[in-house]
Amino acid sequence: MIENVTLDISGERFQVFYRLRCEAQDVEAFARHICVEQTIEFPAELIGDDDIRRHVMGQVVSLAPLDDHSWRVVISYAVEITGFSLTQTMNVIFGNVSLMPGVRVDRLEFPDSFLSRFKGPRFGLQGLRDLVGEKHQQLYCSALKPMGLSADQLAQQAYQLALGEFHFIKDDHGLADQPFAPFRERVSRCVEQVAKANQQTGGSSRYVVSLNSPAEQIVEDAIWAKEQGVGGLLVPPGIVGFDMMRRLADDDRIGLPILCHPSHLGSYVASPDNGLSFYALFGQLARLAGADVSIYPNFGGRFSFTRDQCLEIVKGCTDPMAILKPIVASPGGGMNFSNVQDMVDAYGKDIMFLIGGALHKGDATVPENCRAFKAQVAALLRR
Amino acid sequence: MIENVTLDISGERFQVFYRLRCEAQDVEAFARHICVEQTIEFPAELIGDDDIRRHVMGQVVSLAPLDDHSWRVVISYAVEITGFSLTQTMNVIFGNVSLMPGVRVDRLEFPDSFLSRFKGPRFGLQGLRDLVGEKHQQLYCSALKPMGLSADQLAQQAYQLALGEFHFIKDDHGLADQPFAPFRERVSRCVEQVAKANQQTGGSSRYVVSLNSPAEQIVEDAIWAKEQGVGGLLVPPGIVGFDMMRRLADDDRIGLPILCHPSHLGSYVASPDNGLSFYALFGQLARLAGADVSIYPNFGGRFSFTRDQCLEIVKGCTDPMAILKPIVASPGGGMNFSNVQDMVDAYGKDIMFLIGGALHKGDATVPENCRAFKAQVAALLRR
Incomplete structure (x- = not known):
């Protein structure tokens, strides 16, 4: 068991719109699994009711069917876990789940404050x-x-x-x-x-x-x-x-x-x-x-x-x-x-x-x- | 029409073992297409019978069925077109064909002289x-x-x-x-x-x-x-x-x-x-x-x-x-x-x-x- 952790965190989160392919009975577990896999990558049962659970883990924002076997699952992540680098942002969005069948990233939604850390296109x-x-x-x-x-x-x-x-x-x-x-x-x-x-x-x-x-x-x-x-x-x-x-x-x-x-x-x-x-x-x-x-x-x-x-x-x-x-x-x-x-x-x-x-x-x-x-x-x- | 080109080239080539998915009647054209796409990316009919055609273009080494819809196609490339960099080697192997359906790279076969340009694993x-x-x-x-x-x-x-x-x-x-x-x-x-x-x-x-x-x-x-x-x-x-x-x-x-x-x-x-x-x-x-x-x-x-x-x-x-x-x-x-x-x-x-x-x-x-x-x-x- 990991001891309770308190973090200084802004509460700002960005959202990834995933398209998951799975059966209806599996989608909630699949979504929760991504929340863990892309962040703490650790048995969630060993984490207490602390700031790691509340902030560092991904959170399922919404979940809706797209068709019989596909789901729109929106997951949010704390901006801090990216360290505000593009490398780690990419890692959070799709790093390990790239290795799982049935996960596609359809859209990214970042708060303005996060995007303001990037210069973006010069021209x-x-x-x-x-x-x-x-x-x-x-x-x-x-x-x-x-x-x-x-x-x-x-x-x-x-x-x-x-x-x-x-x-x-x-x-x-x-x-x-x-x-x-x-x-x-x-x-x-x-x-x-x-x-x-x-x-x-x-x-x-x-x-x-x-x-x-x-x-x-x-x-x-x-x-x-x-x-x-x-x-x-x-x-x-x-x-x-x-x-x-x-x-x-x-x-x-x-x-x-x-x-x-x-x-x-x-x-x-x-x-x-x-x-x-x-x-x-x-x-x-x-x-x-x-x-x-x-x-x-x-x-x-x-x-x-x-x-x-x-x-x-x-x-x-x-x-x-x-x-x-x-x-x-x-x-x-x-x-x-x-x-x-x-x-x-x-x-x-x-x-x-x-x-x-x-x-x-x-x-x-x-x-x-x-x-x-x-x-x-x-x-x-x-x- | 491009004027005839003479190149100083070693003749050493490396081979990429592609797996192509297509119908039997299409496989030869598909293979030839890759030879062009990964190298000159230019209408082959505008190239004369010169060193660009003889050396710079990819060459089909062999072509054999794997199953009803898949083919083992071995294509060779002149080592010089990589500039002996890993970046350009990756580009030649799979750059543009990554964007085509039905192309998979199964195996790479490099001549020893080519590999000797790389340090490889230190340990x-x-x-x-x-x-x-x-x-x-x-x-x-x-x-x-x-x-x-x-x-x-x-x-x-x-x-x-x-x-x-x-x-x-x-x-x-x-x-x-x-x-x-x-x-x-x-x-x-x-x-x-x-x-x-x-x-x-x-x-x-x-x-x-x-x-x-x-x-x-x-x-x-x-x-x-x-x-x-x-x-x-x-x-x-x-x-x-x-x-x-x-x-x-x-x-x-x-x-x-x-x-x-x-x-x-x-x-x-x-x-x-x-x-x-x-x-x-x-x-x-x-x-x-x-x-x-x-x-x-x-x-x-x-x-x-x-x-x-x-x-x-x-x-x-x-x-x-x-x-x-x-x-x-x-x-x-x-x-x-x-x-x-x-x-x-x-x-x-x-x-x-x-x-x-x-x-x-x-x-x-x-x-x-x-x-x-x-x-x-x-x-x-x-x-």
């Missing part, structure tokens, strides 16, 4: 619009590829895309520090070429570097890239960690837009009975971790997300979250001239379109394809 | 045995909990467990930097109390600190903890990233055993049609990322892993991987006096048993329970 939608001078229409992003090209070849591609006045020209997420196009050489060349194109067009395209560096180097690489004139960072939190993304976003020496790449995150959304929802993962969590843009595979492309799931992501990026700015959802992965209509219909203009290979097809030049693409979207918007 | 099984002076029998680990106790209370618990001569006494993975037991205070007290118990017993129990710190602090916290006399680090790569774990393992200023905690990793293994296998995730990847111990939920406990899945993990921890030392699987999560027999039968002695709440139950003291537990296992081994 957000409006900040990005201001940066690139695009007041109303969609933002455009393309990717430098394929892997295997030299730094000079990739930079030439960046030049072409910047001549086409795409706002963000990012490395493909597979570009790291390969011998074909070493990181520093690639960054230098691409920055140069985008600047050259901007001078010619009068535009303000930004080169976004793929930042998937080893843990020893990632911060240093980001600072160095900023000094070279890079215009944003493409960060894969599924590999480097959500908290590393937040750390890069928070650092005033870097101060660059963060584009969150979904590499390795697919398993979180692969099953309706496990993981995080599209809303919580690509929206809320990315935003809490400082992303300004959340990239995800568009419906109808070469991945499997549905239109509804994609629109959930948009909501997660833009629904009110206290001081955390709304961010920009960026559907990609197979966008082309033939599905523009569907995308404009679904997303409207507060979005970043991510178009890759399609700009390199056909007889037209890359800048021509860029302009044609933007013109096509603009025409659809005017209708 | 491994034999190194840990040497550290704690346990030549033959199982290693024992317990956890300090519940969250909400003060640093002094947790340290008292550490003292009791060290009196019981458990080899590793770890923080519960939920202990971070909460106001109840701030990180530095907790570490100082626990180190003191474990040292005091070691003096009394003549043993060499080691206090393992839960290291789930913010990205700005995690390395500094580890170095500081080492200086205080901490005996190991409990690291959750599902939160801080596998490469951060590797970085902590590699750093000679730290030089501590790394216990890999499975928090947040469950979604990788939640579906048989997505993610990584138990073998690849908790075995191979943890090991490549420098873990000396891989903690996972035991079969028959409060999680859902089966006995076979647990034994897959053990194999992943111990199967030959060039210079990477075999590591110690550590089943936990609901181990108690009544399932000892099953665990000894399944695991034998090259294992680390992780026992938490069960040591605090009943009328006996914690050191008595520790000794009783170890005696029970020893008796079963002698039979």
Whole structure:
């Protein structure tokens, strides 16, 4: 038996909206089990009627059926048990229960005072619009590829895309520090070429570097890239960690837009009975971790997300979250001239379109394809 | 069309054993699609018959049915495309295909020359045995909990467990930097109390600190903890990233055993049609990322892993991987006096048993329970 504990605790709690899959007779025990598993991880019968039980353990706020085998269970946790770090917040929300069948996190609800401990996105939608001078229409992003090209070849591609006045020209997420196009050489060349194109067009395209560096180097690489004139960072939190993304976003020496790449995150959304929802993962969590843009595979492309799931992501990026700015959802992965209509219909203009290979097809030049693409979207918007 | 590219490339390749779920008529196209998606991510028809096609693109090595709807597809990748970083290696193995239904990574096979670029586990099984002076029998680990106790209370618990001569006494993975037991205070007290118990017993129990710190602090916290006399680090790569774990393992200023905690990793293994296998995730990847111990939920406990899945993990921890030392699987999560027999039968002695709440139950003291537990296992081994 643990002796009675008295704690100095605020009473402020945040809520996690879980979707539990189980039989009706099991749901209450399941919910209570999560309250213990995510906090004290200790036989509850060995805890007295003290502040550990009253405050540290999770509390079931509500419980309601979603269908015959699924339940909406809202559990609250004391803000103090997160130590106000993103790492421990993630741990409380889904750490051990990730290993249990039938637990999915649908939505997070934090008190404003908790969110005020986080800086969140530095730019957000409006900040990005201001940066690139695009007041109303969609933002455009393309990717430098394929892997295997030299730094000079990739930079030439960046030049072409910047001549086409795409706002963000990012490395493909597979570009790291390969011998074909070493990181520093690639960054230098691409920055140069985008600047050259901007001078010619009068535009303000930004080169976004793929930042998937080893843990020893990632911060240093980001600072160095900023000094070279890079215009944003493409960060894969599924590999480097959500908290590393937040750390890069928070650092005033870097101060660059963060584009969150979904590499390795697919398993979180692969099953309706496990993981995080599209809303919580690509929206809320990315935003809490400082992303300004959340990239995800568009419906109808070469991945499997549905239109509804994609629109959930948009909501997660833009629904009110206290001081955390709304961010920009960026559907990609197979966008082309033939599905523009569907995308404009679904997303409207507060979005970043991510178009890759399609700009390199056909007889037209890359800048021509860029302009044609933007013109096509603009025409659809005017209708 | 991309101009023809000539690359200076070794020809060495590593292999990923994927399990694909699809219909027979689709499997070849699916396999080819992965070869593109994980590398050039570019319309293959725009690539000539050059070194990008010959080397940079993935290659299908073999393709065979596993059952009516599942296929073993082995794909090889040039080692150079990883830049020899763990981050980019993870990206190539499972980055974008994580977002596709029906792709699971069952096994990784790296050439020795590739693995020699990694330090891997610093201690491994034999190194840990040497550290704690346990030549033959199982290693024992317990956890300090519940969250909400003060640093002094947790340290008292550490003292009791060290009196019981458990080899590793770890923080519960939920202990971070909460106001109840701030990180530095907790570490100082626990180190003191474990040292005091070691003096009394003549043993060499080691206090393992839960290291789930913010990205700005995690390395500094580890170095500081080492200086205080901490005996190991409990690291959750599902939160801080596998490469951060590797970085902590590699750093000679730290030089501590790394216990890999499975928090947040469950979604990788939640579906048989997505993610990584138990073998690849908790075995191979943890090991490549420098873990000396891989903690996972035991079969028959409060999680859902089966006995076979647990034994897959053990194999992943111990199967030959060039210079990477075999590591110690550590089943936990609901181990108690009544399932000892099953665990000894399944695991034998090259294992680390992780026992938490069960040591605090009943009328006996914690050191008595520790000794009783170890005696029970020893008796079963002698039979």
